[in-house]
Amino acid sequence: MDLPTFWFCVIALLWLGYLFLEGFDFGVGMLLPVLGRRNEERRVLINTIGPVWDGNEVWLIVAGGATFAAFPGWYASLFSTAYLPFLVLLLALIGRGVAFEYRGKVDTARWRRTWDTVIVLASWISPLIVGLVLSASVFGLPLDAHGDRVGGWWTIFTLPNVIGALAVCGFSLLHGAVFLALKTEGEIRDGARRFALRAGVPLLLPVIALVFIAQFREGETWTWVPLMIALVAALAGLARLYRWRDGQAFALQGVALAGVAVTLFGALWPNVIPSTLDPAWSLSIANTASSPYTLTVMTWVAAFGTPAVLIYQGWTYWVFRKRIGTKHIPPAHVPSTLS
Amino acid sequence: MDLLDIARWQFGITTVYHFLMVPLTIGLAVLVAGMQTAWYRTGKQRYLKMTKFWGKLLLINFAMGVVTGLVQEFQFGMAWSSYSRFVGDVFGAPLAMEGLLAFFVESTFLGLWIFGWDRLSKGVHLACAWAFSLATVLSAYFILAANSWMQHPVGIELVAGRPRLTSIWAVLSNNTVLAAFPHTVFGCFAVAGSFLIGIAAWQIARHHRKSDPDDEDRRAWHASIRLGAWVAVIAFAGLAVSGDVQGKLMFQQQPMKMASAEALCHSEAPASFSIFAIGDVRRPDCESVKSFTVPYILSYLAEGDFHSEVRGVTALIPEYQAKYGTNYPDDPRLGVFAGQPINYVPNLPVTYWGFRFMIGFGALAALGAVVVLWLTRKRKFPEGRAWVPLAVLSIALPFLGNVAGWVFTEMGRQPFVVVPNPTPSGVDGVWMYTASAVSAGVHPGEMLTSVIALTALYGVLAVVEVFLIVRYVRGGFAGVMPPTPPEGEQESDEALSFAY
Numbered sequence: 001m002d003l004p005t006f007w008f009c010v011i012a013l014l015w016l017g018y019l020f021l022e023g024f025d026f027g028v029g030m031l032l033p034v035l036g037r038r039n040e041e042r043r044v045l046i047n048t049i050g051p052v053w054d055g056n057e058v059w060l061i062v063a064g065g066a067t068f069a070a071f072p073g074w075y076a077s078l079f080s081t082a083y084l085p086f087l088v089l090l091l092a093l094i095g096r097g098v099a100f101e102y103r104g105k106v107d108t109a110r111w112r113r114t115w116d117t118v119i120v121l122a123s124w125i126s127p128l129i130v131g132l133v134l135s136a137s138v139f140g141l142p143l144d145a146h147g148d149r150v151g152g153w154w155t156i157f158t159l160p161n162v163i164g165a166l167a168v169c170g171f172s173l174l175h176g177a178v179f180l181a182l183k184t185e186g187e188i189r190d191g192a193r194r195f196a197l198r199a200g201v202p203l204l205l206p207v208i209a210l211v212f213i214a215q216f217r218e219g220e221t222w223t224w225v226p227l228m229i230a231l232v233a234a235l236a237g238l239a240r241l242y243r244w245r246d247g248q249a250f251a252l253q254g255v256a257l258a259g260v261a262v263t264l265f266g267a268l269w270p271n272v273i274p275s276t277l278d279p280a281w282s283l284s285i286a287n288t289a290s291s292p293y294t295l296t297v298m299t300w301v302a303a304f305g306t307p308a309v310l311i312y313q314g315w316t317y318w319v320f321r322k323r324i325g326t327k328h329i330p331p332a333h334v335p336s337t338l339s
Numbered sequence: 340m341d342l343l344d345i346a347r348w349q350f351g352i353t354t355v356y357h358f359l360m361v362p363l364t365i366g367l368a369v370l371v372a373g374m375q376t377a378w379y380r381t382g383k384q385r386y387l388k389m390t391k392f393w394g395k396l397l398l399i400n401f402a403m404g405v406v407t408g409l410v411q412e413f414q415f416g417m418a419w420s421s422y423s424r425f426v427g428d429v430f431g432a433p434l435a436m437e438g439l440l441a442f443f444v445e446s447t448f449l450g451l452w453i454f455g456w457d458r459l460s461k462g463v464h465l466a467c468a469w470a471f472s473l474a475t476v477l478s479a480y481f482i483l484a485a486n487s488w489m490q491h492p493v494g495i496e497l498v499a500g501r502p503r504l505t506s507i508w509a510v511l512s513n514n515t516v517l518a519a520f521p522h523t524v525f526g527c528f529a530v531a532g533s534f535l536i537g538i539a540a541w542q543i544a545r546h547h548r549k550s551d552p553d554d555e556d557r558r559a560w561h562a563s564i565r566l567g568a569w570v571a572v573i574a575f576a577g578l579a580v581s582g583d584v585q586g587k588l589m590f591q592q593q594p595m596k597m598a599s600a601e602a603l604c605h606s607e608a609p610a611s612f613s614i615f616a617i618g619d620v621r622r623p624d625c626e627s628v629k630s631f632t633v634p635y636i637l638s639y640l641a642e643g644d645f646h647s648e649v650r651g652v653t654a655l656i657p658e659y660q661a662k663y664g665t666n667y668p669d670d671p672r673l674g675v676f677a678g679q680p681i682n683y684v685p686n687l688p689v690t691y692w693g694f695r696f697m698i699g700f701g702a703l704a705a706l707g708a709v710v711v712l713w714l715t716r717k718r719k720f721p722e723g724r725a726w727v728p729l730a731v732l733s734i735a736l737p738f739l740g741n742v743a744g745w746v747f748t749e750m751g752r753q754p755f756v757v758v759p760n761p762t763p764s765g766v767d768g769v770w771m772y773t774a775s776a777v778s779a780g781v782h783p784g785e786m787l788t789s790v791i792a793l794t795a796l797y798g799v800l801a802v803v804e805v806f807l808i809v810r811y812v813r814g815g816f817a818g819v820m821p822p823t824p825p826e827g828e829q830e831s832d833e834a835l836s837f838a839y
Binding site: 090 | 398399401405407415418421423426427432434437438440442443446451458459498504505672778781782786788796803807811814817821
């Protein structure tokens with residue numbers, strides 16, 4: 001495998017890591033009003049992702065940064081072409097990050113309601129946008145010879161891209177529910193499990209539609225294999241959840257996501273963004289990759305950095321491995337207004 | 340306004356705003372880790388109180404720093420895609436390294452620090468604080484390495500009209516970043532020092548001035564104000580030394596920027612340093628300007644001796660025109676700039692006053708810190724009231740100095756985004772005009788939407804952050820230290836400590 005192809009796989013891996021990790025914390029945010037009626041319940045939900053969501057989000061930053069370093073043309077065209085969707089994603093992620101940190105800093109119902117609304121809205125919007133732009137990269141954008149968009153901002157809203165948006169959103173919602181079944185106890189765990197079992201198959205429909213569109217439009221023969229693995233793993237995950245095996249269900253979701261990612265990036269290869277106007281203008285691995293020297297440097301950085309990240313992030317999950325429930329939640333402690 | 344103007348405003352607004360949070364985060368993170376170390380080593384309650392209180396303010400501020408940093412990474416691709424394509428081979432590497440080697444550490448260990456108070460042993464928990472705070476410093480290094488490369492491109496060769504990386508080591512050990520990094524980090528500590536002084540002074544005046552000097556709270560505030568003052572004074576000394584080194588490099592690498600910083604129209608030998616000017620510094624011929632100057636000093640700042648010639652703006656313009664052309668290329672992708680003459684003189688009032696405000700605000704803050712050191716010596720606290728509001732207001736000084744410094748250094752390199760460096764160490768012939776860096780395919784309406792949306796959101800969030808900081812400052816130690824339940828009622832092995 002040559003270096004550009006290797007880095008194409010690294011980028012795919014970073015997106016996979018991002019969708020797997022932040023996928024469930026988006027899902028938890030979306031489920032906030034569903035599974036958290038009382039404030040204590042909502043605090044349980046938020047605290048399941050409290051120590052880790054920030055580290056999860058860095059996967060997005062590194063996916064973006066690595067694309068910039070390894071495939072500048074891919075980064076430049078995707079981000080400028082999807083300018084407004086990325087703006088909305090930024091606004092959502094800004095609001096969401098601040099909301100987690102600020103929600104508990106004032107002890108009034110109105111304050112909490114405001115920030116809860118921000119968390120819920122942002123947790124719905126963000127995966128929609130991530131799905132939209134990733135699908136656009138797979139299915140192509142109206143790019144001219146310079147890699148700039150021809151036409152207005154709305155050209156990204158094609159049917160396959162919209163299905164991609166729904167797919168990432170649906171997956172995150174299901175993934176969040178399974179994560180909550182794994183991380184909580186008592187009523188919240190029951191509720192999350194029930195939700196995942198009832199809504200599981202409908203939530204997976206856009207994902208299934210997405211991989212089949214990708215397979216029939218751009219797929220190779222071998223990409224049938226990951227596609228089938230994804231389908232089987234997704235259904236097996238729900239079956240394991242039904243048997244109360246939350247951990248196995250969560251792991252199988254990861255396998256399913258990996259299958260989907262391999263199918264999509266396999267369909268995209270050897271392009272990084274096809275041009276829908278003229279195949280000659282498509283951005284490919286070959287014509288957007290950085291120089292061999294830069295890729296070599298980045299390979300060394302990744303060779304040392306990635307295992308370290310996996311070790312200390314894994315350790316974080318180990319430190320906070322216990323299930324939590326409403327009985328663990330201490331009373332709020334914030335400065336009073338009178339001081 | 341055209342696309343370029345809007346994109347530049349957006350970059351200016353989002354970057355300056357981001358850089359209000361960053362220096363406080365970096366400076367405060369290291370100081371909080373230091374406070375926690377003091378608690379770990381001595382077991383004294385006042386150091387725990389300090390760690391919790393200043394740590395809480397750090398977290399409120401850190402959240403804003405992170406989310407506004409997201410915008411920084413994304414907007415290179417969104418608004419400056421032509422720039423990203425041109426420099427990606429070089430510029431992307433330090434940016435990706437920042438994410439992989441520094442930012443992952445920062446956010447992961449911050450999570451462990453916030454939630455790990457009861458889950459981790461004291462030593463491991465302290466190590467998390469240091470991992471987090473040192474990673475913020477490392478982040479700054481990588482980002483400054485990327486920025487310094489734009490100011491002084493090194494470690495590259497030109498292949499097919501594009502810079503190609505030949506030595507990552509050259510980029511990371513660029514003399515420009517070796518000067519900019521200490522200068523920026525000292526700037527961060529200046530911010531954190533004044534922050535400690537202002538808030539601790541207010542607390543002491545409000546609650547603890549008349550209390551028993553052995554009262555734990557009073558001692559904690561007193562330790563905070565002394566720490567802040569020492570940090571601010573040392574930071575200013577570091578700023579002066581590193582700033583001098585940086586200035587001398589800039590005279591070599593970007594002579595136009597330094598001539599503009601002085602509004603120096605004609606070459607002088609020996610050259611005088613301008614303290615301030617009356618009149619319109621905007622005119623490069625200087626006809627109407629009365630400048631109050633100190634002879635010989637500018638020669639010293641530029642070359643290290645008192646008699647060298649320093650080239651002025653009017654002398655530099657023909658040099659730049661001879662090297663980099665008189666007109667922009669006649670390329671339709673340059674929009675209104677295609678074929679137009681190039682103005683090589685940056686905005687003179689901005690560079691001239693930016694340079695003065697940077698030094699002036701920094702010096703004022705340092706002077707204040709020296710006064711505070713004198714007033715609070717031997718565990719004393721002065722009776723006079725007037726100085727407390729002054730101490731609180733002085734929190735703003737290093738922030739303003741930082742902003743002025745960045746505005747100066749970024750505006751001073753216009754019309755270039757990648758500045759050509761005709762020095763022996765730089766690679767001459769590599770440069771990029773700001774006009775050709777902007778995303779050609781983005782519609783001005785899209786760009787304007789994002790400027791308005793981001794500015795409005797940033798405005799709201801600024802109000803929220805200040806509101807929360809004021810609230811926690813008023814709450815003092817009581818607001819961050821939950822009452823400990825009596826022995827025996829403490830739940831022994833609970834799932835995790837809850838921060839949210």
